Amino acid sequence: MGERPAGLTFSRHGYPLAALPPESDARPLDGLLARAREGDLSAFEALVAATREQVYGLALRMMGTDADAAEVLQETYLSAYQGLSAYRGEAAFSSWVYRIAANHCLMRLRHRKVRAAAEDALAEPEYTPRGSLAGMPAEAWGRSAEDDALDAELRMAIQRATDALPEAHREVFLLKDVEGLSYEDIAGMLGDSVPAIKSRLHRARLSLREAIDRFYNEKGLQPGGQDGI
Amino acid sequence: MKTCKDSIDVLLQYLDGELPAEDAAALESHLGCCTPCVEFLRTYRATTHLCKRALAQKMPESVTASLDAFLKERLGK
Numbered sequence: 676m677g678e679r680p681a682g683l684t685f686s687r688h689g690y691p692l693a694a695l696p697p698e699s700d701a702r703p704l705d706g707l708l709a710r711a712r713e714g715d716l717s718a719f720e721a722l723v724a725a726t727r728e729q730v731y732g733l734a735l736r737m738m739g740t741d742a743d744a745a746e747v748l749q750e751t752y753l754s755a756y757q758g759l760s761a762y763r764g765e766a767a768f769s770s771w772v773y774r775i776a777a778n779h780c781l782m783r784l785r786h787r788k789v790r791a792a793a794e795d796a797l798a799e800p801e802y803t804p805r806g807s808l809a810g811m812p813a814e815a816w817g818r819s820a821e822d823d824a825l826d827a828e829l830r831m832a833i834q835r836a837t838d839a840l841p842e843a844h845r846e847v848f849l850l851k852d853v854e855g856l857s858y859e860d861i862a863g864m865l866g867d868s869v870p871a872i873k874s875r876l877h878r879a880r881l882s883l884r885e886a887i888d889r890f891y892n893e894k895g896l897q898p899g900g901q902d903g904i
Numbered sequence: 905m906k907t908c909k910d911s912i913d914v915l916l917q918y919l920d921g922e923l924p925a926e927d928a929a930a931l932e933s934h935l936g937c938c939t940p941c942v943e944f945l946r947t948y949r950a951t952t953h954l955c956k957r958a959l960a961q962k963m964p965e966s967v968t969a970s971l972d973a974f975l976k977e978r979l980g981k
């Protein structure tokens with residue numbers, strides 16, 4: 676059998692539906708993308724439908740209000756549609772559109788007068804003068820990490836702690852740990868070096884870890900707050 | 905001998921697999937004899953996991969509707 680002619684390679688073979696690997700490997704949206712690039716509006720709408728929940732989540736976490744998130748969502752898909760012909764398909768559609776959304780958020784945040792980001796808002800672990808950890812983490816940690824339902828109070832404590840991070844640390848934490856973008860993408864978007872991004876990420880994680888630990892400790896001190904052993 | 909602070913300073917690189925072998929070995933030998941650091945590492949990793957879940961968001965239906973309307977209008981149909 677001869678080679679398949681170039682340019683006609685988007686047959687739907689290849690991915691047994693029951694065992695779809697993550698999109699970064701399988702890229703199940705590629706077929707829709709090919710049609711959208713040829714001007715098929717319904718294919719583009721299907722791409723939107725497949726990715727909008729995730730994009731909205733990113734926008735809301737980054738921007739903080741529904742109204743801003745909804746506007747970012749619109750701008751993102753308008754940019755994506757306009758950029759379809761220039762997009763060469765090196766990344767999966769979902770990653771590409773995710774980066775567009777992150778860029779729109781960052782542009783808006785730059786224009787917004789973000790409150791001066793005090794570095795001392797970052798909590799750090801406590802050490803003895805000899806550099807040893809001063810305390811043990813609260814005991815409750817082990818339980819909830821894998822729990823199905825996340826305690827509503829803990830959810831709120833984490834949201835507050837994230838909001839309280841200095842903006843430069845908050846952005847990096849959200850983009851890397853929550854949205855899953857690569858260090859290289861984030862460094863490119865923010866115009867910083869990868870080591871600078873990693874250093875901010877580490878400090879953000881430490882600060883959030885302290886906040887969660889404090890939450891568990893305080894909860895453990897309340898009567899009835901501890902489940903007992 | 906590594907201190908707890910030395911160990912915690914390099915946790916991100918360690919978890920990313922980017923710590924030079926010698927430093928990783930020194931960190932692991934500290935972890936081998938320091939329970940607080942073992943617990944710290946565990947909770948450091950759990951932080952990302954917990955935050956991701958705590959910050960999950962649902963998209964309201966009104967947003968879906970207004971996005972659809974916006975795209976219909978702007979992309980011409």
Ligand SMILES: [Zn+2]
Nearest residue numbers: 907908938941
């Ligand atoms: Zn230690």
